[in-house]
Structures are given as C-alpha cells and as structure tokens.
Amino acid sequence: MQLTLEEIIELTGGKIVNEGRADSFSGLASLKEAGVDDVSFLGNEKYYADYLATAAGLVLVPTIVERFPKGSVAIEVENPSYAFGLIVKKLASKQRVFKPGVHPAAWVANDVVFNADKVSIKAGAVVESGSRIGDGTEINSNVSLGEGVIIGENCVLHSNVVVREFCELGDRVILQPSCVIGSDGYGYELVDGRHTKVDQVGIVVLEDDVEIGSSTTIDRARFGKTTIGEGTKIDNQVQVAHNVIIGKHCLVVAQTGLAGSCELGDYVTIAAQAGVAGHIKVGDQAVLLGRTGAAKNLEGGKMYMGMPARPLKEEQKKLASLARLPKLLKDFKDLKKSLSEAD
Known part of the structure; x- marks a missing residue:
C-alpha cells in the first residue's frame, strides 16, 4: 500500500x-x-x-x-x-481488510441480533444469548461476549477480550487484546470473621470513541453503572473499580488505579502509576502527574503532584526544601560546634 x-x-x-x-x-x-x-x-x-x-x-x-x-x-x-x-x-x-461473516469456529447464540453481511466474527469467538452487535464491528479471535452485551457500530474488539454480561459499548470503541470489561467489583463484608462476597449486579458503559488498552480491567458497578465517557482513552494495565465515573475525553495512563466510586471530570489527564482514592472527585481539566496519589477532592484546571496530591508549584517547593536539608543539617552542626567551642 x-x-x-x-x-x-x-x-x-x-x-x-x-x-x-x-x-x-x-x-x-x-x-x-x-x-x-x-x-x-x-x-x-x-x-x-x-x-x-x-x-x-x-x-x-x-x-x-x-x-x-x-x-x-x-x-x-x-x-x-x-x-x-x-x-x-x-x-x-x-x-486492513474487513471481511464480514461468521467463522465456522466461532459460536454465536441463535438469538444474537446482527447482520452477518456487515459484521466480522472470527475463529474462537463466543457471543452469548441476547447480545446485539452493530454494523461494521469486528470481533477478533477468542473474544468472549456475555449474555445481553450491546456493541455499537464500527467497533474493534481484539483477541482475547472479555465483555461480561449486559455491558454496553457505544460506536467506534476499540478494545485492545486481553482487556476485561465488566469483571466483578472488589466488594466484601466481614461477617462472623469471614470475608463475604457482595454481589455486583451493575454494568459497565463505554461511550462512543472510547479506547481501552491491553490487560486493563474495568469492574462492573455494584449497582447502576461504571461509566467511561465519550472519547476517553485508557492505557494498558489500568484498574478501574466499581461505580467509577470517568468524564469525556480523559487520558488515563498505564498502571493507574481508580478506586471505587471516584469521579473524574472532563478532559482530566492522569499520568502513569497514579492513584485516585474511592469516593472523591477530580475536576475538569485537572492533570495528575506520574505517581500522584489523590486522597481528597481536587479542583479542576490545575496540575498536581506527590502523595498526597498537592498543586504542582507547592509540591516542587517542598521537594526543593527537602533537597536543601542535608546542607542545612551540616550548617546546623557546624554552628552548634562553633558555639560549643566558644563556651
């Protein structure tokens, strides 16, 4: 070409x-x-x-x-x-050559709604009962779609993707290999000395033009929806917990963790290995630099750094002060010594 x-x-x-x-x-x-x-x-x-x-x-x-x-x-x-x-x-x-049709080695339930002349389902894929697949969508090898899954138009699900029951994808969604959409949220209650599982009965909704990286996991809501907003791009190996809400056109970079029920506004950027604690909000257009830990609500339109997260200039001043600490200690010891000798 x-x-x-x-x-x-x-x-x-x-x-x-x-x-x-x-x-x-x-x-x-x-x-x-x-x-x-x-x-x-x-x-x-x-x-x-x-x-x-x-x-x-x-x-x-x-x-x-x-x-x-x-x-x-x-x-x-x-x-x-x-x-x-x-x-x-x-x-x-x-x-890219789009070849519509269902491969003989795929398994598709009889009641799945799709147009075989406009959808590609490749070898080893499994599509469970009650699912719907939009025109132009490509389901690659060994993809698993649970019961009642809804997939929009012109989506690409790469090999070994799992979309669990009743989750919903908008149009032009891209799922990179081995990501999991709709796994159970991490919820347990300690009862009589034993960790008892809390049922997770909600779903995950990925809006139009969302892309999810390889080996990223997005947990279904305990109830209601875990929602990833239109145009948001999530990198590889990110953990998104139950009932998280991510706004439109956000960027979430590798190895970030978003704890349950936290909420990101629109156009938020979270750099690699950052973390956001549960039940807090990050405002529109906020930027969390690498390895930042957000432990309380953060105002939008600012850059944050450190653990716990502080405005960038404030954290930089703190780090600059720490860098001067060895010299200050030496100066203090020298001063103490000179005072002792003067006595």
Missing part, C-alpha cells in the same frame, strides 16, 4: 518546504531507521540531530524548522505528531 505525495499534502494540509527524491511512500519509521520509502516526523527537538541525518523519503516538520535533510521531502505542518498519526491511520485503513 502506498500514499502519493499529493495524497499526503491533502491529508495533512501541509506544504512542501524542501524537495526530495521520492513521490510515493509505503512505510512509517523513526528518523534513525527510515529509508527512502518511509514517512517520518520531527516532533521533539531532542531528535534534531537524527532529523538532519535521516534518510527518510518524507519528513513532517514544524513551522520553526529552517534546515532540511538532504534528499528528503519536507512538509511543513502545524503539529507533526498529529499529522503523522493521520498518515498512520490512512495507511492502516488501506492495509
């Missing part, structure tokens, strides 16, 4: 600022590894030396760049990383 130079210009809205030796491209690569058939991009000044030495056939560059690699077509765009993503998507759509 190839894209011509004209197609790339039309797709990205960029303009040629340096002529090159190629006029069609079939690959995507980093600046270091790219060859004459590949498209690459300069998205970070740290890679400027690699950019100048690249053998890429085409490079997407920001407007501030004035030097160009020899032999490479350079296309100026406002956001090279985003423009590169558009090219990736275009090439992927050309390479």
